Every structure is written in C-alpha cells, then in structure tokens.
Amino acid sequence: MEDDVLKEDVTLPSENKEPEEDIFTPESLLKLIKSSYDRLRQNTKLFRLVQAIGIAASSLGLLLLTGYFILFIAPAVKELPGVRKSEITNNDELKKDPAYKKQISQLTKDIQRLSRKYNSFTSGQSYIVINTTENRFFLYRNKKLVREGFCSSGSYTMLQTEGDRKWIFKTPKGKYWIQGKITHPVWRRPDWAFVEEGLPIPPKEHPSRYEYGVLGDYAMSIGDGYLIHGTIYKRFLGMPVTHGCVRLADEDLEAIYNTLSIGSKVYIF
Amino acid sequence: MNMEPETEKKISGRIIAMISVALFLILFIIYYSAMMMMSPVKKYAEIRNEFGIDSTEKSREDNPVFSDSTYLRLLKEKAFLQSRMIMAETDSIYLTLNLGDSTAHLEISGVSVHKVKFSEMEASKIFIKGDENLILSLMSKPFTIANDWATIKKEPVMIKMAPKDTSEYKPDIMPDTSVTEPVNYILEMTDGTRIYICQQENEKSDDRKSRSQFDFQYRLREAKSSMRSIFRFKVPEYHLFIKIYLPRSDAKIIYRAIPKYGQVGLYRE
Numbered sequence: 017m018e019d020d021v022l023k024e025d026v027t028l029p030s031e032n033k034e035p036e037e038d039i040f041t042p043e044s045l046l047k048l049i050k051s052s053y054d055r056l057r058q059n060t061k062l063f064r065l066v067q068a069i070g071i072a073a074s075s076l077g078l079l080l081l082t083g084y085f086i087l088f089i090a091p092a093v094k095e096l097p098g099v100r101k102s103e104i105t106n107n108d109e110l111k112k113d114p115a116y117k118k119q120i121s122q123l124t125k126d127i128q129r130l131s132r133k134y135n136s137f138t139s140g141q142s143y144i145v146i147n148t149t150e151n152r153f154f155l156y157r158n159k160k161l162v163r164e165g166f167c168s169s170g171s172y173t174m175l176q177t178e179g180d181r182k183w184i185f186k187t188p189k190g191k192y193w194i195q196g197k198i199t200h201p202v203w204r205r206p207d208w209a210f211v212e213e214g215l216p217i218p219p220k221e222h223p224s225r226y227e228y229g230v231l232g233d234y235a236m237s238i239g240d241g242y243l244i245h246g247t248i249y250k251r252f253l254g255m256p257v258t259h260g261c262v263r264l265a266d267e268d269l270e271a272i273y274n275t276l277s278i279g280s281k282v283y284i285f
Numbered sequence: 286m287n288m289e290p291e292t293e294k295k296i297s298g299r300i301i302a303m304i305s306v307a308l309f310l311i312l313f314i315i316y317y318s319a320m321m322m323m324s325p326v327k328k329y330a331e332i333r334n335e336f337g338i339d340s341t342e343k344s345r346e347d348n349p350v351f352s353d354s355t356y357l358r359l360l361k362e363k364a365f366l367q368s369r370m371i372m373a374e375t376d377s378i379y380l381t382l383n384l385g386d387s388t389a390h391l392e393i394s395g396v397s398v399h400k401v402k403f404s405e406m407e408a409s410k411i412f413i414k415g416d417e418n419l420i421l422s423l424m425s426k427p428f429t430i431a432n433d434w435a436t437i438k439k440e441p442v443m444i445k446m447a448p449k450d451t452s453e454y455k456p457d458i459m460p461d462t463s464v465t466e467p468v469n470y471i472l473e474m475t476d477g478t479r480i481y482i483c484q485q486e487n488e489k490s491d492d493r494k495s496r497s498q499f500d501f502q503y504r505l506r507e508a509k510s511s512m513r514s515i516f517r518f519k520v521p522e523y524h525l526f527i528k529i530y531l532p533r534s535d536a537k538i539i540y541r542a543i544p545k546y547g548q549v550g551l552y553r554e
Contacts, residue, residue, distance in 0.1 A: 071299060075306070082310055086317065087504045090511070094321045094523065095410055104417065105352045116350050123359040130366040137373055137395020145398045149538045171460070172440055177447040184442065189542065191376045191394045214448030255460050283393045285378050285542035 143281040144244075144272060146262055148187050151254045153264065155272055163271055166254035168247065168263040169284075175212055183208040185259040192238040192282040197273065201235035201245060203227040208259070232266060234273040238282050244272065320515050324523035329411055329419075336422035357417050358554065364425040365552040369395070372427050372548045379427070380543055382480070382527065384408070385554035389531065391542050399542070401535040404485060407528040412553065420553055427548040428474040435470030435540060436499050467495035468536040471503065472549065473524070480549060481528035484536050527551075 056063050110116050138159055145154040148169040155163040170186035205225045210217045218224050232246015247253070247263040257263075262284075264272065276282075350356050365383075372379040373395035381390045387406065391399040412420070433439075448454040472480045486492055511521035531539070543549075 067299070071303060074303060078307060078310055082314065085314055086508045086512075087501070090317060090321045091504065091507065093318050094324055096322060103352050104354045104357060105349060106354045107349060110349055110353055111355075116353070116356075119350060120355060120359065123356070123363060127359060127363050127366060130363065130370065134366060134369060134373065134395055138397075143396075145396075147399065147538065149541045150534065171457075172442045173457075174442050174444045175447055176444060178449075186440065186442075189378060189544075211447045212454075214450045214452070214454040252459065255462055257457065257460065281396075283396055283398050285391055285393065285398050285538070 139281055141280060142275045142277070143283065144276060146187070146282065146284045148189065148256070148284060151256060153262070153268070153272075155275055157275060162275070163268065165265065165268045167268070168249075168252050168254070168258050169256055170258055170260045171256050175208055177211055181211070183211075183259075187258070187260050187262060187284060188240070188242060189284050192242075192284065194236050194276050194278050194280045194282065195239050196237035197276075197278060198235045198237070200233060201231040201243070203231050206241075232264075232269050234269050236273065236276065244282070245269070317511075317515060320520055321511065323520045325409070325411065327520050328523035328525070329415070332411075332419055332423070333416070336419060351418070357421070360421055361417075361424060361552065361554070364421055365550065368425060368427050368550045372550055375548075377544055377547060378542050379548040379550065380539060381550040381552070382529070383552045384412075384527070385552060389529065389535075389539065391539060399535070399538055401531055401539075403529040403531050405530040407526075409525045409527075411525055412527060423478075424551050424553065427550050428476065428478055430472050430543070430545065430547050430549065431475045432473040433470060433545070434473075434499075434503065436467050436495055437470070437537060437540065439541065439545065465533065467492045468533050468540065469496050469499045470536070470540050472543075474549065477522060478525040479527075481526060482536050482539065483528065483530050484533040485530045486533050 056066060140158055142155070142157045145156070146167060146169065147153070151167055151169055153165060153167045154161055173185045175183045175185070203226070205227060207217050230248055231243070232248075235243045235245040237243055242260055242262075244262045244264065246266055246269045249257070249263070250265060253263065253265055365381075369381060369392070372381075373392070376394055378391060378393050378398075381392060382388075383390070384406065387403050389401050389403060390397045409415075468482075468484045470482055472482070474480070483496065484492065487496065514521040
C-alpha cells in the first residue's frame with residue numbers, strides 16, 4: 017500500500033502534470049483561452065448568450081462613458097482654453113506724470129462724490145429692517161443698530177373659497193415708510209377674517225367687524241392696509257403666521273413706536 | 286460541431302457594427318470636445334466686440350495709464366458705485382457681490398439690509414483672468430435676473446380652502462420651523478451670466494443628495510442645450526459663472542428676498 021502511494025507520488029509530476037511555472041506563460045494562457053473559446057463555440061446556444069451579454073455590456077459601458085464624458089468631463093474641458101491676462105503695471109515713472117496725477121485725482125473725486133451720494137441713501141434718522149424669512153426685526157438709530165428681536169410676518173397661505181375668491185397672506189417686500197401711528201388700535205376685520213372661520217360676511221360697518229385689544233397698544237401703518245402691531249399670540253413670534261401685517265412683542269412694539277416717527281423708513285425683505 | 290458560416294457572418298457583422306459605433310462615439314467625443322472648447326473663446330470675443338475692447342486696447346498701447354493698477358482699481362470702484370446707484374434708484378431689493386472682500390449684500394434703495402461673507406468662490410476663467418477692461422465693462426451696469434432654478438420655492442404658498450361653516454373651521458396650528466430644506470439655486474442673468482449659490486452645509490446625507498441631484502439636473506439641461514447646438518454644427522453657448530457658498534439660512538434669505546427679475550451688482554478687484 018505504501019509502495020503504491022510512493023509510486024504515484026513519484027510518477028505524477030513528470031507524466032500527468034505540467035510544471036507549475038508553465039501555467040502562467042503567455043503561450044499557455046493563449047492556449048487556455050483558445051481551448052475555452054473553442055469549447056464555447058461548440059456550444060452554440062451558450063456562445064450566443066455570452067456574445068449577447070458581451071455586446072450588451074460593452075454597449076452599456078460605451079454609453080455610460082459617453083454620458084459621463086458629456087455630463088462631467090466636457091463642462092470641465094470648456095474651462096481649459098487659456099484667457100490672456102491683461103498686463104497690469106505699476107510704473108513709478110508714470111505716477112510722476114502730471115496728466116496721470118490729474119486723471120487719478122479726478123477719479124478719486126468722482127468716487128468720493130458717488131460714495132457720499134450712496135451713503136446718503138442710508139438715513140441718519142431711525143429706520144427698521146424686517147427680515148420675513150427669519151421673522152426678525154432690526155431697529156436702527158443714527159445708522160446704529162439699537163434693538164433687534166423676533167417678529168411674525170405673512171404665512172404665505174392662500175385662502176380660497178368655492179366661489180373662487182382668493183386672498184394671499186404675505187408681507188410685502190421693499191421700501192415703505194410709516195404713514196400713520198395709532199395708540200390702542202382697533203382691528204376692523206376684513207372679509208377674509210370671516211371667510212377663514214366659516215362665518216357669513218357681515219355688512220361693512222357691522223359691529224361684529226370691530227375687535228378690541230387684539231393688536232396690542234400701538235400700531236404703525238405702512239400703507240395698503242398693512243400694519244406693524246402687537247399680538248396676543250406671543251408664542252407665534254419668530255414664525256410666519258400673520259395675514260400680511262408684522263406682529264411684535266409688547267416691549268419691542270413700544271420701543272419701535274417711540275423710536276420711529278411718521279416718514280421713518282421701513283425696509284422689508 | 287463547427288458553427289455554420291451564416292452564424293459566423295452574423296457574428297463578424299455584429300463585431301464590425303460595434304467597432305463602427307465605438308469609432309463613431311470617439312469621433313463624436315472629439316468633435317464635442319472641440320466645440321465645447323470653442324464656446325468660451327467665442328463668448329470672450331463676443332463680449333470684447335460688445336464693449337469695443339479692441340479699440341480701447343489700441344489706446345492702451347499708446348497710453349500706459351490704461352494698464353496702471355491704481356487707475357484700473359479706481360475705475361472698477363467707480364463702475365461698481367455707478368452700478369449700485371442705478372439699482373438704488375429703484376425701490377426694489379437687489380444683490381451686490383463683492384468678490385474682493387467676499388461679501389454678498391442685500392440692499393434696498395442704497396441701504397444694506399443683510400450682509401453675508403462667503404467662504405468659497407469659483408468663477409469662469411474670463412472673470413478671474415480676463416481682460417481688466419472687459420471686467421470693467423461688465424461691472425459698469427447691473428445684471429438683471431432672467432431665470433432661476435432652485436431647490437426651494439421662491440414663495441412657499443400653501444393653499445387653504447375656506448370652511449363652509451363654523452363646524453368645518455379649524456384654527457391654524459403652529460408651523461413646523463424645524464424642517465430645514467437644502468438651499469441651492471442658480472440665478473441666470475439676461476446676458477447669460479449665471480450666479481450659483483450653494484449652501485455651505487454639506488455634512489448631512491440629505492444635503493449632499495439634494496446638491497448632487499440639483500447639480501445633475503443642471504448638467505443634464507446644459508448637455509441637452511449643448512447637444513442641440515452641436516447637432517446644428519453651432520458652437521454651444523457659454524455662460525460666464527460665479528459660484529459662491531453661503532450658510533443655508535443666508536442663501537435662503539437672499540433667494541426669498543430678491544425679486545424674480547431682480548438686479549445684481551458685481552465687483553471684482
């Protein structure tokens with residue numbers, strides 16, 4: 017038994033097996049590929065399937081590569097052509113030239129004049145800036161920020177009735193000014209306030225239209241029916257919940273009311 | 286066992302077809318690349334013609350003041366101020382981008398109402414390295430927005446149907462302000478210049494996914510438009526661009542504040 021095993025061990029490498037280093041020679045590899053290919057070709061069905069898969073995979077690969085090129089490489093290639101940078105000099109000789117000095121002086125004067133004019137747009141008087149995206153306000157006096165805090169602005173709700181009446185509750189953006197100042201304002205409820213609650217719309221001067229104490233102690237009109245006023249819904253401050261007016265907390269409202277006068281600018285963005 | 290000659294013919298036909306397609310694609314890629322590389326060159330020439338830069342260059346050779354650094358800096362400053370003056374004349378909200386000190390300002394009638402510093406910026410080579418006189422000409426007037434693409438709504442309007450009676454009425458619930466949507470947008474100007482504003486925050490997978498999707502959609506649109514030109518044997522249109530990264534909240538404030546056809550002023554040192 018032992019002899020048999022020994023025999024086998026001795027004979028195998030020399031007769032049946034090829035030396036291991038020969039397997040990876042290019043010739044043997046080619047031979048292997050060719051024999052595998054021949055075997056595959058003999059099986060027509062399998063060959064066709066492999067061929068179809070190969071064609072599909074290569075087509076998909078080509079398409080993906082082309083797509084990648086068009087979407088990602090080509091836009092980068094666009095930025096490749098060089099742009100000739102214009103020459104900028106700093107010639108000391110030129111700086112001594114009277115004509116140059118005159119031109120520079122004229123330009124400096126123009127810039128100063130324009131800057132003065134531009135800076136004059138910012139009022140030295142008090143004004144308020146309202147940020148409707150973050151629902152914050154910034155009060156300025158003598159071009160300095162003196163108070164900031166939360167407010168509430170338009171909710172961007174569009175109220176629609178079955179009869180196709182529509183209202184959109186948004187705070188207008190741009191430059192406005194204080195057109196009127198009122199203490200202890202009374203809210204005269206517009207039609208939408210009734211429609212919103214499913215109530216019938218009363219006649220114009222009906223007592224149910226008047227609501228007391230809901231607008232706080234003060235209100236400032238900025239035109240088109242929009243007001244800056246107080247609120248009883250203090251937990252909503254800092255959120256977009258109003259019908260277009262700007263709501264403030266009591267203390268902020270009082271400070272703003274006392275700081276702004278009729279004609280003061282209101283910048284809403 | 287061997288394959289039939291007809292099948293062999295079919296196979297070689299397929300291989301030839303595949304090689305032809307590959308060759309066609311390679312040729313197309315070369316043609317596409319060439320056309321894409323020509324697009325900024327064409328744009329550069331167009332802008333130079335539009336602003337008559339060539340005639341200025343002649344005088345520049347004669348007069349060294351036109352390439353003097355101080356003179357050019359002052360001219361650019363004046364041009365930017367003039368551009369802001371034009372925008373300040375309107376009561377509208379406008380955006381100014383100062384690429385020198387990396388700040389973006391929202392302004393209303395000459396008053397800066399919101400300021401934000403951007404950490405990162407990318408721009409067309411023409412903007413960065415282009416002819417100083419060309420940059421000067423581009424900056425001397427405000428850009429006007431013609432179109433925009435964004436991941437957020439300009440006006441987040443919610444439609445609410447009015448209740449038929451008081452039984453249907455439901456008081457408003459507190460809006461959920463904890464939801465933060467990714468903010469990425471492109472403002473396209475009337476002259477084709479594009480300003481990309483992307484949110485800085487990119488740590489969350491939702492933010493990364495949203496930006497990738499937005500970028501992919503943009504690339505698809507661009508590729509479609511380029512293809513249309515290329516198939517008509519025309520050089521695709523090149524869009525000058527500036528890409529800035531802002532904190533999400535500031536990016537949102539700017540997008541919501543600036544009017545649909547608002548104006549943008551640009552300054553580059």
